[in-house]
Amino acid sequence: MKLNFNKYQGAGNDFIMINNRESVYEFDSKSVQFLCDRRFGIGADGLILLENSEQSQVDFKMKYYNADGYESTMCGNGGRCIVAFAKKLGLIKESCVFEAIDGLHEAYFEKDLVLLKMSDVGEIKQTEDFFYLNTGSPHHIVFVDDISEIDIKKKGADIRYSSAYESQNGTNVNFIQKKGNQLLIRTYERGVEDETLACGTGVTATAIASFINYENLRKPIEVKAVGGDLSVDFNMKNTQTFEDIWLKGPAEFVFKGEIEC
Numbered sequence: 001m002k003l004n005f006n007k008y009q010g011a012g013n014d015f016i017m018i019n020n021r022e023s024v025y026e027f028d029s030k031s032v033q034f035l036c037d038r039r040f041g042i043g044a045d046g047l048i049l050l051e052n053s054e055q056s057q058v059d060f061k062m063k064y065y066n067a068d069g070y071e072s073t074m075c076g077n078g079g080r081c082i083v084a085f086a087k088k089l090g091l092i093k094e095s096c097v098f099e100a101i102d103g104l105h106e107a108y109f110e111k112d113l114v115l116l117k118m119s120d121v122g123e124i125k126q127t128e129d130f131f132y133l134n135t136g137s138p139h140h141i142v143f144v145d146d147i148s149e150i151d152i153k154k155k156g157a158d159i160r161y162s163s164a165y166e167s168q169n170g171t172n173v174n175f176i177q178k179k180g181n182q183l184l185i186r187t188y189e190r191g192v193e194d195e196t197l198a199c200g201t202g203v204t205a206t207a208i209a210s211f212i213n214y215e216n217l218r219k220p221i222e223v224k225a226v227g228g229d230l231s232v233d234f235n236m237k238n239t240q241t242f243e244d245i246w247l248k249g250p251a252e253f254v255f256k257g258e259i260e261c
């Protein structure tokens with residue numbers, strides 16, 4: 001079949017966007033793997049279907065697949081990119097509400113940037129070596145002195161496949177370096193099984209863990225990913241509960257095309 005697609009990126013985290021409001025397309029894991037393949041397909045960290053939601057007062061539904069071909073949990077950058085895609089399709093104007101795997105999300109534009117409301121965070125594990133929390137997707141966070149020295153693919157995979165995360169289908173892994181008031185991040189993404197240039201749920205988890213870890217961080221928290229800058233604002237109810245969490249950053253159209261698949 002011939003498939004029309006649009007390609008978007010948010011801070012270098014890139015996605016194939018497909019308008020599936022007519023429910024024409026159904027993808028098995030092999031087709032998603034092929035489309036996301038950077039040599040044989042279009043190339044992307046993930047594939048996103050924009051579908052109709054059955055809920056009232058909701059503009060659309062987001063279905064997210066990782067590049068490994070399997071549907072996964074929430075994608076923050078993908079969420080911001082699908083909002084830009086919905087605007088390009090003329091479905092929304094300056095704001096919207098959409099349905100994703102972890103519930104409803106509000107979003108709006110501030111000039112070219114997209115602000116996305118993330119799910120509340122209700123449980124945070126803190127040890128001497130790491131933080132672990134779920135911001136729609138699971139994130140393990142390690143603070144290091146110099147992120148440029150880390151072998152992200154190797155160290156990330158060691159943690160992602162460790163017995164601690166076996167029963168929950170693994171985790172994403174983030175390495176953070178604090179430089180003044182700025183946080184530098186590099187992320188190993190589950191389902192891509194490699195470093196990606198940015199991860200929205202990872203940046204959100206990092207901002208929250210860093211706010212607990214360091215006493216003097218000012219909000220909104222600025223996070224510098226390899227592919228671009230994002231910022232996170234939130235309300236801390238107590239050390240275990242964060243709400244009103246907003247992820248802000250770029251979401252850009254790259255190109256569109258047609259592919260036989």
Ligand SMILES: N[C@@H](CCC[C@H](N)C(=O)O)C(=O)O
Nearest residue numbers: 072075076077137199200201
């Ligand atoms: N790129 C993402 C996270 C996507 C989900 C992740 N790979 C997983 O399977 O947990 C983001 O921007 O949040």
